[in-house]
Amino acid sequence: MLNSNYIETLLGIKDAIVTNIENFADESLINVYFELRRDIHECPGCKELTDSIHDYRMQKIKGPPLGEKFILFHYRKRRYVCPACGKRFYENNSFVPRYHRMSSSLVSYILRELKSTSSRSSVARRCNISVYTVSRIFDFISHGKPKLPEVLSIDEFKGNAETGKYQCIITDPKNRRVLDILPGRETHHLSTYFSSFPREERDKVKVIVIDMWKPYADMAQTYFKNAIVVIDRFHYVRQVMWAFDRIRREEQHKFSKERRRYFKRSKKLLWARFFKLSEENQQAVEVMLNLSPRLKEAFLLKEKFLEFVDASNFDDAKKKLKDWYLYVSVSDLPEFNYCFATINRWQDSILNSFKVPYTNAYTEGVNNKVKVLKRNAFGLRNFNRLRSRILYMMA
Numbered sequence: 001m002l003n004s005n006y007i008e009t010l011l012g013i014k015d016a017i018v019t020n021i022e023n024f025a026d027e028s029l030i031n032v033y034f035e036l037r038r039d040i041h042e043c044p045g046c047k048e049l050t051d052s053i054h055d056y057r058m059q060k061i062k063g064p065p066l067g068e069k070f071i072l073f074h075y076r077k078r079r080y081v082c083p084a085c086g087k088r089f090y091e092n093n094s095f096v097p098r099y100h101r102m103s104s105s106l107v108s109y110i111l112r113e114l115k116s117t118s119s120r121s122s123v124a125r126r127c128n129i130s131v132y133t134v135s136r137i138f139d140f141i142s143h144g145k146p147k148l149p150e151v152l153s154i155d156e157f158k159g160n161a162e163t164g165k166y167q168c169i170i171t172d173p174k175n176r177r178v179l180d181i182l183p184g185r186e187t188h189h190l191s192t193y194f195s196s197f198p199r200e201e202r203d204k205v206k207v208i209v210i211d212m213w214k215p216y217a218d219m220a221q222t223y224f225k226n227a228i229v230v231i232d233r234f235h236y237v238r239q240v241m242w243a244f245d246r247i248r249r250e251e252q253h254k255f256s257k258e259r260r261r262y263f264k265r266s267k268k269l270l271w272a273r274f275f276k277l278s279e280e281n282q283q284a285v286e287v288m289l290n291l292s293p294r295l296k297e298a299f300l301l302k303e304k305f306l307e308f309v310d311a312s313n314f315d316d317a318k319k320k321l322k323d324w325y326l327y328v329s330v331s332d333l334p335e336f337n338y339c340f341a342t343i344n345r346w347q348d349s350i351l352n353s354f355k356v357p358y359t360n361a362y363t364e365g366v367n368n369k370v371k372v373l374k375r376n377a378f379g380l381r382n383f384n385r386l387r388s389r390i391l392y393m394m395a
Helices: 006-011 104-113 120-127 131-138 187-194 214-223 233-252 257-265 267-271 279-290 293-309 314-330 334-345 347-352 361-377 383-393
Strands: 016-023 029-036 053-062 070-081 088-090 151-161 164-172 177-182 207-210 228-231
Touching (some): 120 131, 120 361, 177 187, 177 383, 187 214, 214 228, 228 233, 233 257, 233 293, 233 334, 257 267, 314 347
Parallel strands (some): 029 070, 151 207, 207 228
Antiparallel strands (some): 070 088, 164 177
16 A cells, blocks of 8 residues: 655655645756644743644755755744743754754765765765765764774775875775775884784784785784784785786887787787686697797796695695795796795795685775775875775775
């Protein structure tokens, strides 16, 4: 059965009596006139009950958008008078707080929109209000200090806020939660934040997932004595792929224009795992590798390293990494020497990634969503609002 009060429910003014609706085709505004039912109220002064009406006043209230149109409520507000003490007071309602000119449903709509990656300007346009008003509503939201979980993931993203080029994000990859955003990734920001937690809480952290940024490793060693440090797999695989791709670009520049274009267009075949390619693509790769001994040697080192990445357990990974060290040591590729030094320097933390199933995948996903937000908003310079927006959006 159709609810007889569906208009009031739809407009967010439940228990009201709609007396008139003005909706002109050539205007973007819908005027809704309503009032509440007469009821018995308690006097805020002497607590006596009364239903005596003193007068009426018309109040204009902005409502949530309805399609492409804006709603303006015209609320015929009733004022009561207490016969006992003579005090005059307005009737109670559930759709607009005292002294406000926006309905509670409009505020709820604004906060729902800010849960997405929409900019404040776009939300303001949809609601027919100013950007300042959207900011003022959002600034009432506050986020307390989180509890440290068993697994921590730390990464940076390019926020370009007032505090610097990079901001630091701290997440719980096990439960897929964003814990906090720091003003920067430098040592003093990390130390100030993590030293504020009691020692007992820090000792409960068992795993910390980071990338190859030394301040993260130093912070973990200083403040989390019981945790193992894990390097995210993407970041150490990237080091090898970068070395391989530098050689690919150098070698393809030695060829003729047509062959150089062919190498460039076929780079994804060279990046892929050889055994996963079709027979036709494997033959194409072999032809390209036979044209360049250096590229063929680099391709072998890349494949051997990815065999290490595919290791099933810690002991197998340790053995395959030593084998890869041996292959690099007998090769004559300077590009892989730097890569070798980096992998060797972070070896213990890299091997720890085979002890636990955690990575920075969730954190990188959050960073991608932050990029969309930043692009839509053309940047967020205010760090506190950037932090609040990310925490609110990912809550």
